[in-house]
Amino acid sequence: MKIAFYGSSLLSSYWNGAATYYRGILRALAAHGHEICFYEPDAFDRQSHRDIEPPSWCRVVVYEASPEGVRRALDGMRGADVVVKASGVGYADDALLAGVLAARQAQSLCLFWDVDAPATLADIRNDPEHPLRRALGSLDLVLTYGGGAPVTDAYRGFGARDCIPIYNALDPATHHPVPPDARYVSDLSFLGNRLPDREARVEAFLLRPAAQLADRRFLLGGSGWADKPCSGNVVKLGHVATGTHNALNASAGVVLNISRDSMARMGFSPATRVFEVAGSGACLMTDHWDGLAVFLEPGREVLVVRDGADVVEALRSLDPRDAARIGQAGLARILREHTYDRRAVQLDRLLVDTLAAKRAGLPA
Template sequence: MKIAFYGSSLVSSYWNGAATYYRGILGALAKLGHEVTFYEPDVLDRQKNRDIDPPDWCRSVVYDGTEAALRRAAAEVAEADVVVKTSGVGFMDDTLLEAVFAAASPGALRIWWDVDAPATLSEIEPQPDHPIRRALQRDVDLVLTYGGGPPVTQAYERLGPAPCVPIYNAVDPATHHPVAPDPRFDADLALLANRLPDREARIDDFFLSVAERLPDRRFLLGGAGWDDKAVADNVRLLGHVPTRDHNALNCTALAVLNVNRASMAQTGWSPATRIFEAAGAGACLITDAWPGIDMFLETGKEILVARDGRDMEEILSGLTRPRAAEIGQRALSRVLAEHTYEKRALELDAVLVERLAHLRETAA
């Protein structure tokens, strides 16, 4: 199949938490023989902060941050069998949504792929005339989501006739894997998270307050937006950490923390890319609590779970190197067995084949 994919960025993870997800899923689809073109706008300084060169398995198209360039890029969709518009592109999303689906050929499978379903649903549900709601009712043949489980699939299927299928995050063992420790990232607890309004208070609780109460421990905070944040002396701010350094960070710190945004934690079934990146490196993972964790990793054996900052303090205070290593190895074994992008791509391929056949049978 020819797949035209309109997303935030494939080549840069700068202010773009979906980069690893896109690379993993689409790279694995390309290995199955699909022809992928990824369209992304030159906005938010992403092109100045590339992590990778355009991959050889994908045609990469970067268009200027102008409406005219957007419409030219959207017009190229006419030759595609599968047309994907994701949430959170970051430039004229509503215009792009309308333009892409309008330009798609009559026989193309049109997909809305939501990489932030809890936030999207909370925005569109109270607005009867929201552009995404209109698209769901008249243009969308299939909804895919980054996560969310039953609460998300049921909500989307109330909004339009298209089926909704979660395609969860996973690990690409060629990208995220164990490496030797790196002194640059020596710490007791490391967290990679961009500074976002609905996650900052949770990071204050699960990470920064714990650092204040454990002054003899060392903490690393990576991600964009934290430069002007007041932190304890034992917290080192790393700024944006490129993908090439993720393995070293995950393999060096005693433990790696995942903190979901408030909406994703409440909705559940939303494992972040960081969870699989860290597990793929054999890191000892600690996560905030959310429904559905045990669908991916077994709590207490393959991942540790904290309900709040006091839980985090207790877990970290009692964590030894041998136990951390044991948890990390169990997590690594689990994700390699069940949660690789190759497995996700096979699941997605089956869905695409079935929905495209259904679409063509209905048209005939």
């Protein structure tokens, strides 16, 4: 199949948490013989912060962030069997969705792929005239990268024909165990951009515990934290390129995942970092969210904390040998059940079957 995919960025993870998800799932999907073209706007200074060059398994078109650039990008969907409009492209999202629907061909699939379903659903729930809400009945399928039944039921309730989660996973070729790097040695590290519905949880799960553990070293990675008040034992790293994630994970006693408010409330929304950290063999600590045990077993494959006091207690009591055992158990589970190659088998079958069913129902 020919697939035209309109997303935020495949080439850059700068202010773009979906980058590793796009790379992992599309690389694995391309291995099934599909021809993929990814269209991304030249926006938010991402092109000067590229993590990768255009890969062999996907053609990438960078278009100008302007109405004319959008129009030219939409020309690329002609002849595609599957057209995907992702959430959070970041420039002219509504115009892109309208353009995709206007230019769609009867024999092709038209999908919306939501990489931040809790936030998207909150937007359309509060706005009956939201362009996506009005468009759902015209789309062939909605895909999400998480959310479970609360998300799929909500999308169907708003008029989607169907909604299927394609969960985050691990690309072992990109995220894997490496030796520690002295620059990133810490008792606990966290990597995540500063976002409104994450900041308060970072304060609760990282910054306040750090202030109570003055003898421990904490690393805070991600964009936007430069002016955030922190205790002196918190080292701010700024943006951390994807190629550095393995070293960052491998060098910490514990790596912390902190869900955004909306994803924690929705549940069944494992961030890419959950799989990246476990895939590196590091000891993962995460805040609690419903559905976690579907992916990793609490206490054996991942540490689970419900508040900052749990973080403090865990760091004070955790033996390095126990941390290593948790890291290895998590790595084994992720490699066994949660790789992008496994997700792509599911996605390939879904797209092939859905396209065949649609074409079988078209007039001769």
